[in-house]
Structures are given as structure tokens and as C-alpha cells.
Amino acid sequence: METQLSNGPTCNSTANGPSSISNNCSSPVESGSVEDSKTNLIVNYLPQNMTQEELKSLFGSIGEIESCKLVRDKITGQSLGYGFVNYVDPKDAEKAINTLNGLRLQTKTIKVSYARPSSASIRDANLYVSGLPKTMTQKELEQLFSQHGRIITSRILVDQVTGVSRGVGFIRFDRRVEAEEAIKGLNGQKPPGATEPITVKFANNPSQKTSQALLSQLYQSPNRRYPGPLAQQAQRFRLDNLLNMAYGVKSCPYSRFSPMTIDGVTSLAGINIPGQAGTGWCIFVYNLAPDADESILWQMFGPFGAVTNVKVIRDFNTNKCKGFGFVTMTNYDEAAMAIASLNGYRLGERVLQVSFKTNKTHKA
DNA sequence: TGAGATT
Incomplete structure (x- = not known):
């Protein structure tokens, strides 16, 4: 390519x-x-x-x-x-x-x-707005633009540290013609009470950015910031993806495996071994309530990283949860962190037991 | 000069 x-x-x-x-x-x-x-x-x-x-x-x-x-x-x-x-x-x-x-x-x-x-009329209806007063709220931004059509999403970018508006944002209209009208009506105009005019133009397409980001990452020095083990693995994972996408190569079949251990999770015995690519790390969740469903497992484990599958084990006749379930996570570090955090977690009246599944990997 | 909503 x-x-x-x-x-x-x-x-x-x-x-x-x-x-x-x-x-x-x-x-x-x-x-x-x-x-x-x-x-x-x-x-x-x-x-x-x-x-x-x-x-x-x-x-x-x-x-x-x-x-x-x-x-x-x-x-x-x-x-x-x-x-x-x-x-x-x-x-x-x-x-x-x-x-x-x-x-x-x-x-x-x-x-x-x-x-x-789906229709052509709803495509390319996304606007980039800059020069906004730093005091302008998302609601005020929507009020300003809503005179030109139905707004699907709006966003004001903020400084990651201070949370203060960066004076730039996005407005997505329902239809392209509405976006065009908004540019005509608002580009170069001063919002009520503002001292400076705003700039309104069509936003970039997502595809333009991803190829640029991909290539700029290839040029980045990988060790500029001396990251810790978790960041290092994440970085290597990204690099693997980049190389794979750019050249169709995979650098190391064991790149998932990390020797890192987390307090309370030190045993690797019985869990799946590196080389079983594609299976992920299966986690056993015990002491679920009879009415537990898959969504609770997604909610609990999703924040820790990539979850590929969840399964609540149910009684064949009653369809009630038999008290346990399984979660499959892609990355060892994330699975270990989820276990360390959720083992002993109180869910309603119950205290959960969460661990790597022992013996063979569960196939759901 | 900037996130990510139309297959």
C-alpha cells in the first residue's frame, strides 16, 4: 500500500x-x-x-x-x-x-x-467554529446556530487542565443545506455581546485526519517520555497496529503478554498462556444476583479496557442467573486491573469474587 | 487548527 x-x-x-x-x-x-x-x-x-x-x-x-x-x-x-x-x-x-x-x-x-x-442530504453537515467568546456555553452556542436548522450535536473544546473554553467548537446540523445557511448567516458575525467576530466553516472529514495521525505516529520517537510498563505495552500495541496496517506485519505473537503483576493478582497459574492469540483473558465473576444480566458485566468491566465478550450463566428452566458469569478481556494488564479493582466489590447485597478463570479458557 | 454521526 x-x-x-x-x-x-x-x-x-x-x-x-x-x-x-x-x-x-x-x-x-x-x-x-x-x-x-x-x-x-x-x-x-x-x-x-x-x-x-x-x-x-x-x-x-x-x-x-x-x-x-x-x-x-x-x-x-x-x-x-x-x-x-x-x-x-x-x-x-x-x-x-x-x-x-x-x-x-x-x-x-x-x-x-x-x-x-441515510441520504446524501445529511452528509457533510458538520461545522467548525472558532473565535467564540470564552464565556460562551454549549447551550448559547446551540441557541445561536439553531436559527438555521436542527442541530444533531454540538461541542465546545476546553483546555484539558483548566476546563476553560478554547473558543472553538463544532456544530453538526441535520442537513447540509442548514450548515450552508449557518455559514452564510454567522461567519464573520459577532455573537450577541461578543467583541470579536466568529469564523464558521465546514469541518474536516474524519478520514483526512486518521491517515495523517497514523503517519505522524510512525515518525515519533518511541522513548521520548520514558513511559512505565503499562504505557510501554500500550505503545507497543499501537505500534504493532500501525505496522500491521501500514505493512501487513505483526512484530511479535506474544506482544499481549506482560510479566507485570498487580497487588493481589500475582498468580499466573491456570490462566491462558501467551500464544493463544484471539482468545483473550477469561475472568470468572462469582456471586451475581439471580436477576443479573449481561449489561451489568459490561458496565463493571468496560471501564477497565477492551472487553470482547460477557456471559451470564443461567438456569435452563428458570432463565435466572446461577450466580456466576464470565468476562473476556483482550489485554492482560486491563484484565488484571479489573480483577484487582472488582474482586470484593459490593454489588447490591452481594460481595463479588472476581478472578482469572482457572483451567481451560471459557468459550462463550 | 480541530472532534469525530450516516454504512
Whole structure:
């Protein structure tokens, strides 16, 4: 694959919520008109490393899925951080919105809402706004732009440390024509009370950025900041991905394995061995309540890292949880951290026992 | 000069 080399922005930020003033999760259930699909969902703010299989696994825990797609960059294959899940039953789609919207996965807070019917008119309706007064809130920004159409998302970027507005933001309209009208009406204008005019223009496409970021990472010196073991492994993992994407190579089949141990999790006996690529690390969760379901496992383990699968073991006749379940996580460090944090965790009236699963890996 | 919502 021939790829252009250029120095693009070196933004590696995986944070989502903290970088915006609010997550704008305003009632996704009520959006859409009556003739819209009631089974097809769009899922936004997915973690960068989440795969289509993981997406399917997460949403499949709600009900039967007709189709599922993680949207990727056509050139680099990088996830664009969103995807679509189409259920067989509209009730499951509604349930997915109610139970999974706002779920925290790693550094992201995912958003689950009905997908609008796809059409050319809703594409390229995203605006970049700069020169905003630092005091302007997201609500005021929306008020300013809403005179030109229906706003799908809005965001004001803030300083990671101080939380103060950086005076730049994004507005996504329902339709391209609305965005065009907003540029005509607001570019170069002073918002009420402002001393400086704002700049309003179309935002960059996501694909432009990912290829730039990919290549700028290849040029970065890997050891500039002397990272600790966890960061080192994460960095190597990223490098593996980059090399794999750029050249189709995998540098080391054992790159998942880390000898690092965490307090309280020092035994490696009986857990899966490096080289069993693709299986991940299976975690045994004991003392779940009879009404426990898969979503509670996603909620508990998702924040610690990549979860590929969860399973609640149920009684065949009653369909009630038999008191235990399994969670599969991709990375050893994240699995160990989840175990160290969740073993002994009090869930309702119960104290959970969480450990690496002993003997053979559970296949769910 | 900047996140990531239309397959």
C-alpha cells in the first residue's frame, strides 16, 4: 500500500467526555420522525480499539441483531469511532438505547440513538467554529446556530487542565443545506455581546485526519517520555497496529503478554498462556444476583479496557442467573486491573469474587 | 487548527 508521508496533527487524545462541556446525550429516543427505522441504531464515541465483533457482542447481549457494522477509514482501516446496529425487533433497539446509551467504555462514554435514514442530504453537515467568546456555553452556542436548522450535536473544546473554553467548537446540523445557511448567516458575525467576530466553516472529514495521525505516529520517537510498563505495552500495541496496517506485519505473537503483576493478582497459574492469540483473558465473576444480566458485566468491566465478550450463566428452566458469569478481556494488564479493582466489590447485597478463570479458557 | 454521526 502506497501511503503519503506528511506531518499531520499529533493528536492522540482518546478522551471524550472531559474534552467537551457536555456529552450532549439529549434524549436520543425522541429523535426521528414516525417513518424512521425503529430497529437501526447509530452508536457514537466508541473506543478507538473496539472491533466490530466487540460491538456485536455488546449489543447482541440485548437481543437478536440483524446486522452490525463498525465504520472504518477506507484507507487505513482505523475505526472512525462509530457504527451501526440493526436489530430484528424494534423493542430490542429501544432497550439498547435505554440500557447502553451513556455506557462508559475505557475513556469514552458511548452514545446510542436511532439512526436517521441515510441520504446524501445529511452528509457533510458538520461545522467548525472558532473565535467564540470564552464565556460562551454549549447551550448559547446551540441557541445561536439553531436559527438555521436542527442541530444533531454540538461541542465546545476546553483546555484539558483548566476546563476553560478554547473558543472553538463544532456544530453538526441535520442537513447540509442548514450548515450552508449557518455559514452564510454567522461567519464573520459577532455573537450577541461578543467583541470579536466568529469564523464558521465546514469541518474536516474524519478520514483526512486518521491517515495523517497514523503517519505522524510512525515518525515519533518511541522513548521520548520514558513511559512505565503499562504505557510501554500500550505503545507497543499501537505500534504493532500501525505496522500491521501500514505493512501487513505483526512484530511479535506474544506482544499481549506482560510479566507485570498487580497487588493481589500475582498468580499466573491456570490462566491462558501467551500464544493463544484471539482468545483473550477469561475472568470468572462469582456471586451475581439471580436477576443479573449481561449489561451489568459490561458496565463493571468496560471501564477497565477492551472487553470482547460477557456471559451470564443461567438456569435452563428458570432463565435466572446461577450466580456466576464470565468476562473476556483482550489485554492482560486491563484484565488484571479489573480483577484487582472488582474482586470484593459490593454489588447490591452481594460481595463479588472476581478472578482469572482457572483451567481451560471459557468459550462463550 | 480541530472532534469525530450516516454504512
